[in-house]
Amino acid sequence: MPSPWHDAITQLIEHDPEIAVTIARDCLGEPIPGGQPVWLAPSKFNDRPSTDFDCDAVVVVGPQRNPVRAIIVEAQRAQIDDKRRMFAKYAAELWVLLNCPIDVIVICPDEATCDFYAAPFRTSLPGYIHSALPLHPARVPVITDAEQMAKDPAFADLILAFHADVPGVVEAFAKGMTMLGEVGKDYYEYGLSLAADPLRKRLEELMAGSFYVSDWGKKAYAEGLAKGRAEAQVEAQVEAQVQIRPQALAEGRTEGLAEGRLDSEREGILLAVELRNLELTEKERARVTSCEDVDLLHAWHKRAITARTGSEIF
Numbered sequence: 072m073p074s075p076w077h078d079a080i081t082q083l084i085e086h087d088p089e090i091a092v093t094i095a096r097d098c099l100g101e102p103i104p105g106g107q108p109v110w111l112a113p114s115k116f117n118d119r120p121s122t123d124f125d126c127d128a129v130v131v132v133g134p135q136r137n138p139v140r141a142i143i144v145e146a147q148r149a150q151i152d153d154k155r156r157m158f159a160k161y162a163a164e165l166w167v168l169l170n171c172p173i174d175v176i177v178i179c180p181d182e183a184t185c186d187f188y189a190a191p192f193r194t195s196l197p198g199y200i201h202s203a204l205p206l207h208p209a210r211v212p213v214i215t216d217a218e219q220m221a222k223d224p225a226f227a228d229l230i231l232a233f234h235a236d237v238p239g240v241v242e243a244f245a246k247g248m249t250m251l252g253e254v255g256k257d258y259y260e261y262g263l264s265l266a267a268d269p270l271r272k273r274l275e276e277l278m279a280g281s282f283y284v285s286d287w288g289k290k291a292y293a294e295g296l297a298k299g300r301a302e303a304q305v306e307a308q309v310e311a312q313v314q315i316r317p318q319a320l321a322e323g324r325t326e327g328l329a330e331g332r333l334d335s336e337r338e339g340i341l342l343a344v345e346l347r348n349l350e351l352t353e354k355e356r357a358r359v360t361s362c363e364d365v366d367l368l369h370a371w372h373k374r375a376i377t378a379r380t381g382s383e384i385f
Contacts, residue, residue: 079264080146215239220247336368
């Protein structure tokens with residue numbers, strides 16, 4: 072199963088295909104001409120008529136009918152012999168389809184894995200020896216300037232992936248993504264998945280209160296909310312005994328009863344669906360769990376008891 076690190080690399084390429092060209096040209100020294108259109112090609116292709124090839128991402132440079140270069144990007148954390156064979160197959164098949172030079176760039180988290188994939192792979196075809204292009208961490212520069220991070224946020228993600236432990240890098244990345252506002256949200260999320268756990272926590276701390284709250288932040292918020300509610304219950308008991316702020320207590324009780332009824336109606340709908348073997352789409356289930364109208368939930372609850380299908384509930 073792909074890891075969050077693997078998925079972040081793939082999503083980053085899909086979100087910003089230009090980063091593949093930057094890696095190939097600026098980091099690996101490949102002669103890729105400038106001024107050409109860059110577009111994302113389907114990552115699944117076949118050799119007609121049977122075998123499907125499904126790589127992580129394919130970026131093509133040049134016009135669609137006459138491309139000048141194609142870049143296959145693979146994210147690999149483990150050293151797997153069969154992957155080297157598949158890279159050779161990917162390159163050969165894509166060359167047949169596009170008839171242009173093909174690069175296979177392998178993004179790895181460490182030097183040892185890069186060295187493993189850098190070794191030439193000799194195929195059973197006479198003369199065909201395939202050489203992948205691993206992105207060694209040493210080829211990615213260390214940047215601690217927030218403005219430079221903001222100028223190329225996709226490349227900033229790679230800097231964070233390889234050099235987050237260098238003093239100043241995490242801080243520059245956080246400030247750079249904040250400078251981008253909403254535009255930096257996706258790049259921040261990719262970077263969060265690429266950073267190691269201790270540095271991910273540091274990044275979360277730096278971004279607290281900014282435009283985006285990640286899963287770590289949501290978890291911390293939930294823990295704080297639960298603690299606050301528990302403390303509020305104790306305070307409410309004390310205040311009830313000494314009759315402090317009766318209006319606030321009444322309002323809190325009313326809100327608590329309303330929340331309890333909402334939860335009860337939602338649970339009743341989902342239980343009826345389960346017991347009657349009805350099916351809800353993800354969108355329909357989300358309607359139930361996110362609805363804040365208790366009367367509407369009650370109406371759905373009544374329908375769930377007799378509905379023949381999940382859609383009839385709504």
